[in-house]
Amino acid sequence: MESSVGLRERKKEATRQAVHEATLRLTVEHGFDHVTVEAVADAAGISRRTFSNYFTGKEDALLHGEEQQIRDLVRTVRDRPAEETAWAALRAAMTQFAERVAPPEREWALRTRLAMQHPSLLARQLANHAALERDLAEAVASRRSPSQKSVRPLVLAAAFLSSLRIAMRMWIEEDLAREPAEVIDEILDEMACRFD
Structure with a gap:
């Protein structure tokens, strides 16, 4: 069965x-x-x-790949070793995730450019990102003991995703001149001073 x-x-x-x-x-x-x-x-x-x-x-059909990647990234964060800090777990999960998926150049750039041009796609993509932010915050919060209630997981998830959005926008604006991972690392390094 x-x-x-x-x-x-x-x-x-x-x-x-x-x-x-x-x-x-x-x-x-x-x-x-x-x-x-x-x-x-x-x-x-x-x-x-x-x-x-x-x-x-x-819209749903076009963004299906992104939704799959969102679920995979959240699962990867949840599976990171408990002794890692939350920010280190998010960064390591991103690296681990990027190693498993094919280079995103064409599809990432296309989806992002399309979303910037079409309100219906942008709305759907923003809904996906809001769900990802919530799920990542839950994954970060689950790394703490239940007695440690805090706004920190929400801030970390939002900062992490903002960093990724900035990196992807820069990468597209640079006309894909560098590897996406290089741009992501640059932005995450800037943000790390607040969360490491």
Whole structure:
């Protein structure tokens, strides 16, 4: 029974990924405003109804990869050794996460540029970032004993994500001249003096 559930989940994730990739490809080819859900469904080889079983709209489909990365980053923070400081755990998790995923150049830049141009994408991306901030704050807070209530996990999560946003914006504005990790490290080094 477990193997069939696992297989079913893998097939669902493969379908989600295929729809995401089709949305990204069509957006590059035709522009986000000219991409329809029907065209995405056709390109992914599924029906419009099947598309709706996976995503509420083309914004969700386009940002699916980012949402997967968000969950992976939070999981990585949670798995860091308990003796690390919260800021060290966030930085190490980012490094560990970056080593596991393919270089983000094209997709990161594309999603960020699109979000800056389309209010519906920006709204969805901001909602993703708000959820990530909350989840990262919870992951940081879980590293402390329950009796240690503090606003610090919220501040750390917000500062960390702000650093990443600044780094990604700089990287795009520099026209991808450097490796993303180099820009991220530069910004995180600046922020580290407050949290290490």
